[in-house]
Amino acid sequence: MTRSALEALTVVDFSRVLAGPYATMLLGDLGARVIKIERPRVGDETRAWTPPVDATGTSTYFASVNRNKEAFPADLADEGDRERVRELLRTADVVIENFRAGTMERLGFGYDEVRALNPRIVYCSITGFGTAEGAALPGFDLLVQAVGGLMSITGQTPDQPTKTGVAVVDVITGLHAITGILAAVVAREATGEGQRVEVNLLSSLLSGLVNQAGAYVGAGVVPGILGNAHPSIAPYEVFETADRPLAVAVGNDRQFAAFATALGVAGLATDERFATNAARVAHRTELKRIVTERLMQRSADEWFDVLNEHSVPAGPINTIAEAFELATRLGLEPIVEVEGSRQVANPITLSATPVSYRLAPPRLDPPTPSN
Structure with missing residues (x-):
């Protein structure tokens, strides 16, 4: 057992x-x-x-x-x-x-x-x-x-x-x-x-609040609302496509170069406005305009496939039903x-002592358990 x-x-x-x-x-x-x-x-x-x-x-x-x-x-x-x-x-x-x-x-x-x-x-x-x-x-x-x-x-x-x-x-x-x-x-x-x-x-x-709290405690910066953008990384936000929004989470310069290549604008990676993360954050408005123009040419699902082929973290804004469908396709057995x-399902996997599902949520007045 x-x-x-x-x-x-x-x-x-x-x-x-x-x-x-x-x-x-x-x-x-x-x-x-x-x-x-x-x-x-x-x-x-x-x-x-x-x-x-x-x-x-x-x-x-x-x-x-x-x-x-x-x-x-x-x-x-x-x-x-x-x-x-x-x-x-x-x-x-x-x-x-x-x-x-x-x-x-x-x-x-x-x-x-x-x-x-x-x-x-x-x-x-x-x-x-x-x-x-x-x-x-x-x-x-x-x-x-x-x-x-x-x-x-x-x-x-x-x-x-x-x-x-x-x-x-x-x-x-x-x-x-x-x-x-x-x-x-x-x-x-x-x-x-x-x-x-x-x-x-x-x-x-x-x-x-991790980095947002750390910005205040460590540097005296009081963060504000940026919508779906990130205060310290770009492009790390939600973009419009031909049909529905797409989340793009580019976390470093290598990923940005791959992203630019996937979009068909590889030169962005060497443009001094966008060559480093700090530069991209400083020029996020112009970068968003250029990226949106490209992404509007295809659907979110098409871009999901293209960007995954280039190892760029990105995905459409799924409903909760679609999220469960994705987890199921990935073999995660979420239900x-x-x-x-x-x-x-419990998200923790233990190789020797796995989680178990023994009891459904209890009725209010079942027999009292023994000690």
């Missing part, structure tokens, strides 16, 4: 909505036993975020981040249910929660209380803005995209700041939570003691079926 990487871990999951559930689903895919604590008859808010629903009648939002979990209905205001939860915690390895700061303490399940039950526990808290002055602020992805600077660099024009098409801050934060949890689990092997892991949406976003529920 194939082993799973995290099959020895039991995770008690108090989280709801996206950041925490995404983290615990990935832990479950890697083999951990994940027990999802939900209020009876109410459950995770995303159970009611419909339409759409999948073939099992489950909210696709909820289903997208809740496979490989066991449901554990528990009213944390009821002492009998609290004692049932305490029994779980005495033998668990990991706790994850994303209530507003102070809520778990009020319910009797704060870090100090849980650590007293189980000194080996790794206790992960996800908040919007930390546990100091920002403790009372609500943590919603759109809000953090706004106040955290992401919207100030996203959109077509400076007067139209735009959110991303998915709650990317929650996703980034969930991945940071997993990193912290697994680091603490490794440390426990050496010390025998668990610890508290804290991540928050704002800090995770600032880290995830799995779990007990009648079609799911997006």
